[in-house]
Amino acid sequence: MTNITKTQAQARADQVRAFRAEQAVLSEQGLLQFSDDTASAIRQYHDKLLYELQQAQDVDLSEGARHLSLGMQIVSFLGAGALAASLFFLFYQYWGYFATATQVAILIAAPLVSLAVACWVQRFDSSGYYAKLAGLVSFASWILNIVMLGSIFNLTPSPNAFAVFAVYGFLLAYVLQVRLLLAAALICSFIFIGAQFGTWMGSYWIYVGQNPEQFFLPALFFFALPLWVSQARFHGFAAIYQMLSVVTFFVALLVLANWGGGSYLPWSPNLIEGCYQLTGFVASALLVFYGMRARAVNLMLTGNVFFALFLYTKFFDWWWDWLPKYLFFLGVGLTAILVLMVFNRLRKAQQYSLQRVQVSGGQS
Template sequence: MDETKPVTTNTPLNKTQAQARADQVLAFRAEQQILVEQGVLILADDKAAQVRDYHDALLQQMQQEQNVDLNAQARHLSLGMQIVSFLGATALAASLFFLFFQYWGYFSTVSQVALLIAAPLLSLALAVWLQRVDDSGYYAKLAALVSFTAWVLNIIMLGSIFNITPSANAFAVFALYGFVLAYLLHVRLLLAAAILCSFMFIGAQFGSWMGSYWVHAGEYPEHFLLASAMFFAVPMAFKQQRFDGFANIYQTLSAVVFFIAVLVLANWGSASYLPWSADLIEGVYQVVGFVASALLVLFGIRTHAAKLMLTGNVFFALFLYTKFFDWWWDWLPKYLFFLLVGLTAILALTMFNRFRAIQHAWMQSAGGEHV
């Protein structure tokens, strides 16, 4: 063929979607080769060339636009680059931190303030510039992490210079800058840091409203329940298709925080604000934990979110096994206790296999409706 029609897509793909599409193309080519060798699929030369040229153009476009990996070696290299960039950002952030404290006393107050203001701004400008010139995005993300560290140091050191009373509002400022960097430069690690800072700020505010000092917000896990539910719902209210992996971070991190808080309350009812006995509070939160983790598994199955299903499974097992320990560890023989745990795992495996069969049947019926 002399010409190949340009490849166009109806909607822009993020990197995860582009990588999935590239994997589909590569899997199709491998299966097509097997079918041709076995004589099952026979295409005319012009048709085979047309399909091959279309896939070549599609893979080239996605590789240029989203830097997808087209083989296992490239995928392994990408993983290595992610690890190295994270370690490099951590090392540079630590270097910046210790540099400030090593020579801080040699600067005048005006110089200190100027350095604190300039550090995050200059590193932000560097990150934006690197994003434009570097297609891989790793250097821009590294600079963004350094900029976030400089911002945190900025707030802490300015508070120290001007003797400002520490407050939970600092976490709100950290979170705001983290969200800006995460969405500007597509950095998932900074999104996670911003969400955690938001949890700290909201939890501290709840603690202050309930009459406790904000530093002790972590002593009452109920401070974080509402915040985790709010952030879990963010991807439902505001779609995150343009931002690779952001929806998963919102929901998985929120679910983890929620279940940790419920797990603590299910075992230490005295940490609750509820005006009931500790045993009743623990019983209520145990039920909440079982129901919420089971619902999260079902939600993950319905939305095809593997990490949410895994999170629900893990915490359902934790709630179940902590209750087994409370009920039977002291009076059951150890071999019988672990036998009971093993049989429960087999029962759970059977249930999950049933869920999988139901999901498969649902997908088949949904596919049949579109035939």
């Protein structure tokens, strides 16, 4: 059991629970009857399996346990934030009493000590929550380290700091398997790449958000990264990569579709906005189809949301000023019904193809 991931262990435990629930229903209807010896053997096998999964990967064996796990994740996040804030204010409270060499030593030691604590706790913490909490504190210490060292030596602010944040965030995320740290590292990576690209184009890096086109290439790169490098050993990492990349890409598209002045293209703002509006429609529709084919529900829902946003902003541009408000919202409602009908047809087509595969598989 030690060579499987927590995702695989949780899926196996859910499979056992689903089998027991279906077995109980079939037994009540008289469709499935086991002898006492067979039923006892199956029950003992499942009990042993669930115990091993729980000991190895701390899986949730009931809905109540799953809800508690979600609560523990929230509490660990809040606890990490509180500890990081405590560390920050502790530094500032007594910072002036230390010599420069002592300040530097403390700043260097803080993230290293917290990283060592996180790795040590991970060896004994089967749930992983305490190790994740220590990892978040270590990441906050690392950020504080860079910021305070820059202040001590009066260094010019630079986007390279976000590259340093990202590297340490990726390291902690993969060592401790913390999705929140992966998300933080990705955000830092987007800021660094966008700021660096803006610097190459002649603007000051701090105005990274004024040219959203700078985020297109990093968003596409990080979206494709899980397709090139498998993330199967790390629970939820592939989804974090793709969801954050998709949101970044489409937010940039949405901004450019309504503000052509933020583009590097040497065209008129109206032409730029029209091109990006069309791109937004096509890209969001393609994301919906990709999510359906890859069975990635989150990506499909995200594509739906952004398709609706592009559609409704376009409706607002076209009709809001000259249509009566009741006709405007009537048009929006009818369009929603039309889109719902299209998605329903696609859903039925997908279910029909799945049934055909199951039937052909059963016949073979």
